[in-house]
Amino acid sequence: MKPTPLLALLLAAAASAAPEPKFRAQEIDQIEIGYGLAIADVDGDGKPDIILADKTTVQWYQNPTWKKHVIAENLTKEDNVCVAARDLDGDGKAELAIGAGWNPSDTVKSGAVFYLIPPADRTQKWAAVKLHHEPTVHRMAWVEVSTGRWDLVVQPLHGVGNKGGVGAGAKLLAYRKPANPKDEWPTEVVNDVSHITHNLEPVRWQRHLAQQILTGSKEGIWFNSYADGKWGQTQLTKEPVGELRAGKLPSGTFIATVEPFHGTKSAIYTLDASGAWQRQQVLDGFKEGHAVACADFLGTGSDQVMVGWRGADPGIRLLTPLDDAGKAWRTSVVSTKEIAVEDFKAADLDDDGKPDLIVAGRQTKNLMIFWNAR
Numbered sequence: 421m422k423p424t425p426l427l428a429l430l431l432a433a434a435a436s437a438a439p440e441p442k443f444r445a446q447e448i449d450q451i452e453i454g455y456g457l458a459i460a461d462v463d464g465d466g467k468p469d470i471i472l473a474d475k476t477t478v479q480w481y482q483n484p485t486w487k488k489h490v491i492a493e494n495l496t497k498e499d500n501v502c503v504a505a506r507d508l509d510g511d512g513k514a515e516l517a518i519g520a521g522w523n524p525s526d527t528v529k530s531g532a533v534f535y536l537i538p539p540a541d542r543t544q545k546w547a548a549v550k551l552h553h554e555p556t557v558h559r560m561a562w563v564e565v566s567t568g569r570w571d572l573v574v575q576p577l578h579g580v581g582n583k584g585g586v587g588a589g590a591k592l593l594a595y596r597k598p599a600n601p602k603d604e605w606p607t608e609v610v611n612d613v614s615h616i617t618h619n620l621e622p623v624r625w626q627r628h629l630a631q632q633i634l635t636g637s638k639e640g641i642w643f644n645s646y647a648d649g650k651w652g653q654t655q656l657t658k659e660p661v662g663e664l665r666a667g668k669l670p671s672g673t674f675i676a677t678v679e680p681f682h683g684t685k686s687a688i689y690t691l692d693a694s695g696a697w698q699r700q701q702v703l704d705g706f707k708e709g710h711a712v713a714c715a716d717f718l719g720t721g722s723d724q725v726m727v728g729w730r731g732a733d734p735g736i737r738l739l740t741p742l743d744d745a746g747k748a749w750r751t752s753v754v755s756t757k758e759i760a761v762e763d764f765k766a767a768d769l770d771d772d773g774k775p776d777l778i779v780a781g782r783q784t785k786n787l788m789i790f791w792n793a794r
Contacts (some may be wrong), residue, residue, distance in 0.1 A: 438720055441738050441752050443777065443790040448486040451787050452476070453499065454780025455522070456559075459767040460505035460514035463542050468767055470778055471516065472787065473503040478518055478536070481787075482543075483769060489543040496521040496532045506562040508570045508597065513542070517572050519557040527578045527587075531557035535572075535601050551605050554591045555580055563594070563622045564631045565646040571596050573610060573633060575620045582615065585638055590617040592635060592644070594651070610644050610651045611635060616681050618662040625673065634675065636661030641675060641689070641697070656697050657689060667714030667723035670744035676725040678709035686712070686727045686739070690746050702739055702749045707731045710782075715766040715775040717792055726754070728761030730782045736761060736790075760784045 452475035462469045467483035478492040478500060495518060502519035509515070521532035533553040536546040556577040563573045571594040579588030592610040614637030621634040626645065633644040640657040641664060660680035667674050675689040675697070685704035689697045702725075711728040717738060718724055725739040736755040742748040759781035766775045774792035781788065 438740050438742065438750065439718055439794060441717055441724075441754060442793040443754055444793045445755070445758060446789045446791060447786050448481060448789060449488060449787040451780065451785055453782055453785070454762045454787060455500055456502035456519070457763045457765050457778060457780050458503045458505035458514075458516075459765050459769075459778060461507065461512060462505070462514050462516075464512040466512070467771075468769055469514075470769075470787070471503050471505050471514075472780060473500040473518055473520075475499045478503065478516075478546075486789075491516075491538075491542070491544070491546045492518065492534075492536060492548055493545075495534055495548055498523050498530065501557065502559050504560040504562050504572060506570065508562065513538075515562075516546070517560060517562075518548070519560050519574065521553070521557065524556050524558075524577050527555045527580060527582045529555065531555045531576065533557055533560070533572075533574055533595070535597075535605075537601060549602055551595060552593075552607060554593060556590075558617075559619050561620055561622055561633075563633060564629070565594060567629045569596070571608075572605075573620060573622075575617055575635065577617065579612070579615065585616045587615075589613045589615060590637070592617065592620070592633075594646075608651060610646075611642055611653050613653065614639050614642060616660075618681055619664060621665055623666045634664055634666060636664040636677065638681070641677075657699065659687070659699055662709065663712045665712040665714045665725075667725060669722050669741055669746045671746065674723075674746055676712050676714055676727075676739075678712055678727065678729075683709045685709075686725070688725070688739075688746055688749070700747070703727060703737060703751060706735060707733065711761050711764045711779075713764055713766040713777065717766070717775050717777075718794060719774065726764065726766065726777060728755075728764055728779065730760035730762055732783075734760035734781075734784070736764075736777070736779070754790060755779075758784070759786055759788050 456473040470481040501522035523530035558577040616638040663678040708731040713726040760783040762782040764779040777790040
């Protein structure tokens with residue numbers, strides 16, 4: 421259905437008010453796969469560094485020279501797959517955890533989780549402490565589940581013994597870090613009822629300082645919250661979801677997705693007057709969608725959405741809301757053949773107040789920074 425002349429004018433005015441993105445691409449390394457990225461200050465100099473879980477190595481790239489420091493190698497016979505980084509103790513230096521043992525077809529014995537203990541010189545090799553794990557460990561994040569308590573939350577792709585996305589649910593676990601990280605880490609089950617669970621997103625949606633967790637799965641989007649010493653789960657939507665991230669519009673919160681697992685379309689979910697989540701598909705036609713990021717790249721006061729995919733015809737697109745409620749969106753090309761997106765993160769690397777995009781490429785085997793040049 422064509423917009424009315426008045427609506428067309430309003431949308432055109434909104435489009436002109438939101439500038440087109442301008443990014444300057446810089447390749448900083450050739451890599452193997454680039455499974456997982458994190459952005460954090462590793463060496464305590466006040467600048468965010470890039471941490472990469474590559475095929476057999478874990479390395480960080482020192483801001484602003486991007487010199488590479490390999491801090492772990494060959495943790496398992498199988499590939500590394502994810503990384504989590506955050507300053508947990510307030511010393512200005514990030515703590516790191518790694519997921520490895522990647523073999524998604526083995527839902528019984530695969531997977532591994534490690535906490536890395538740094539030496540005094542953080543450019544040298546770190547000691548790896550092996551923790552309990554579920555099979556098919558896939559994504560992880562440090563989550564503030566209660567004030568001042570940061571748990572390592574680890575998401576498997578499949579449940580134990582799962583075949584073809586059917587069977588036991590994937591067991592999302594929260595690991596509580598002990599005073600001595602070499603001691604046993606107590607675990608709690610966050611969610612074990614969903615299947616083909618590709619990613620997770622920490623959010624702060626309730627009126628206290630702790631975080632909650634969004635997870636995407638074959639069953640849709642789940643909201644997981646910790647209260648009174650236990651985890652609770654609420655199913656928000658039912659459309660199969662792979663990647664997901666949360667963002668903000670003037671009208672409120674939204675969730676951006678890639679659908680389904682390794683999917684071909686991207687959607688935006690917003691709340692209606694009744695409190696139900698309504699889906700709007702905003703992009704399709706790509707293959708192997710593998711990353712979403714929400715940030716105000718354009719400086720409009722409202723978040724935009726980066727969507728990235730890998731494969732033979734890779735790409736990155738920026739989706740810009742053209743109205744306060746997120747009913748109309750503009751699509752802008754950020755990248756095409758330069759990089760086949762395995763993972764990306766939005767972060768202001770040069771402290772200019774503008775989010776940049778850090779991208780790890782799979783088939784293209786490269787690590788790039790797309791500097792925000794608006």
